[in-house]
Amino acid sequence: QGTRVGFYSGSCPRAESIVQSTVNSHFKSDPTVAPGLLRMHFHDCFVQGCDASILIDGPSTEKTAGPNLLLRGYEVIDDAKTQLEAACPGVVSCADILALAARDSVVLTNGINWVVPTGRRDGTVSLASDASNLPSFTDSMDVQKKKFADKGLNTQDLVTLVGGHTIGTTACQFFSYRLYNYNSTGAADPSIDPAFLPQLQALCPQDGDGTKRVGLDNGSANKFDASFFTNLRNGRGILESDQKLWTDASTKPFVQRYVGGLLGSSFNSEFGKAMVKMSNVEVKTGTNGEIRKVCSAIN
Numbered sequence: 001q002g003t004r005v006g007f008y009s010g011s012c013p014r015a016e017s018i019v020q021s022t023v024n025s026h027f028k029s030d031p032t033v034a035p036g037l038l039r040m041h042f043h044d045c046f047v048q049g050c051d052a053s054i055l056i057d058g059p060s061t062e063k064t065a066g067p068n069l070l071l072r073g074y075e076v077i078d079d080a081k082t083q084l085e086a087a088c089p090g091v092v093s094c095a096d097i098l099a100l101a102a103r104d105s106v107v108l109t110n111g112i113n114w115v116v117p118t119g120r121r122d123g124t125v126s127l128a129s130d131a132s133n134l135p136s137f138t139d140s141m142d143v144q145k146k147k148f149a150d151k152g153l154n155t156q157d158l159v160t161l162v163g164g165h166t167i168g169t170t171a172c173q174f175f176s177y178r179l180y181n182y183n184s185t186g187a188a189d190p191s192i193d194p195a196f197l198p199q200l201q202a203l204c205p206q207d208g209d210g211t212k213r214v215g216l217d218n219g220s221a222n223k224f225d226a227s228f229f230t231n232l233r234n235g236r237g238i239l240e241s242d243q244k245l246w247t248d249a250s251t252k253p254f255v256q257r258y259v260g261g262l263l264g265s266s267f268n269s270e271f272g273k274a275m276v277k278m279s280n281v282e283v284k285t286g287t288n289g290e291i292r293k294v295c296s297a298i299n
């Protein structure tokens, strides 16, 4: 009663290629949709499972919650859904579209390709108050591990999946507190490489524009590679939660394994495996949930 590879091979054989070509065409005009869709899928899976609850419009739905305000790429899912409804009405779930689009986004940024089991159904509940399940960049490592464990994801999965930060950007508002008066010390977060600090301060001046965006993987924000982990080893993580993966003894060995060298290449294949795991969190299948007609509204 789970998801399976090729769920649509009989009912909508072009489903996966329609999603892929839609993601590709949006990516060409706006490459930020790739990190946007990967993050959106993660935020979907952690709240009510991977059921497209994140896509529902309304006054107090998930997308209105703080951690979801900067998600991007909704237009890509809507576009794919429109084309899928024309090709095979009522067949392909929005939850599957999002899971497939996340994989296609990784492929477009030169990451690994993996096979996405499908057959998810769409949820009918979306509440902003449920977004507290999502990890925050200020969470302690214990809290982060607990939030992942609650979804059946272990410490290795956590480190591997946060490696999704190898692409994309963050707004200055989420890390500039580390650069100037960290924990009221009057100095910067000591885990930041002193040679890197002035660069970050130049990107995010004190009392500057908090909405300005900075790459999460310094020097490699457009490429899906293991560079993110090398940056962590070198004190060049951007979010406090990312840098903690290196400073915390329980996660450091996993970071070390992905850093550079011959084993650096293992990150991509482990990421694919961890994504399959995350994409199956609390999925609705069979007769649970529904197949939405429009991804932004329940039927």
Ligand code: HEM
Pocket: 032, 034, 035, 036, 038, 039, 042, 070, 071, 072, 135, 136, 137, 138, 144, 161, 162, 164, 165, 167, 168, 169, 170, 171, 174, 239, 241
């Ligand atoms: C401890 C867990 C995590 C925390 C605290 C966290 C936090 C954040 C924050 C604060 C941002 C910046 C948002 C913005 O300014 O727009 C971000 C961006 C991002 N996150 Fe995470 N994240 C976590 C795990 C993950 C996971 C598991 C994935 C995917 C598998 C992921 C994928 C992304 C991507 C791709 C971006 C860039 C988004 C963009 O460029 O629009 N994150 N994350």
Ligand SMILES: [Ca+2]
Pocket: 043, 044, 045, 046, 047, 048, 049, 050, 051, 052, 053, 054, 123
């Ligand atoms: Ca969800």
Ligand SMILES: [Ca+2]
Pocket: 165, 166, 167, 217, 220, 221, 222, 223, 224, 225, 226, 227, 228
């Ligand atoms: Ca990268």
